[in-house]
Amino acid sequence: ELKVEQNPLFLSMQEGKNYTIYCNYSTTSDRLYWYRQDPGKSLESLFVLLSNGAVKQEGRLMASLDTKARLSTLHITAAVHDLSATYFCAVDENRDDKIIFGKGTRLHILP
């Protein structure tokens, strides 16, 4: 059974700082997704990572995938208040299209 673990689950940080959210998963997969959820809203897709070594960047967010380590990271550079949200990683187990989510990382950026 696929397990997806995010670390940390809650993060409070100052504007301008850098930080990384980690996503570990338990079985073989080369399909990993990152989502953002604002309070009271649904989930919005951020990144799709489909191979070992994949790196995607948009604005102050960069995501990477290491399938050998079963690890993905979401790196935040020079955080701004607008990035405050909950971030989820999700994994497609064995390419069977069944997508399992982590518990989410609630990110709070202090102005």
Added chain:
Amino acid sequence: DVKVTQSSRYLVKRTGEKVFLECVQDMDHENMFWYRQDPGLGLRLIYFSYDVKMKEKGDIPEGYSVSREKKERFSLILESASTNQTSMYLCASSLGGFQAFFGQGTRLTVV
């Protein structure tokens, strides 16, 4: 733009009632999902469908059933609602290998 529409934003039902949550997508996606979201638990997969009339149990199928008679529509059924099924329910759809797109969510309260 992909659109995933859930029939209700808010529902209040009584214990023991049969409850139907409806979801429709307009992008001809093969895969559809029902998740429930609870604080601290992230998104947990209830059921997944990869084709019409095809379904697969997720991590927490107990107390739920699903129906997919047409490709664009995926229904979640609570046969006899209980208070522990009070939650946010999220429907999603995807094309294999791509990210899932989410509906706006249905907040169900069982009293």
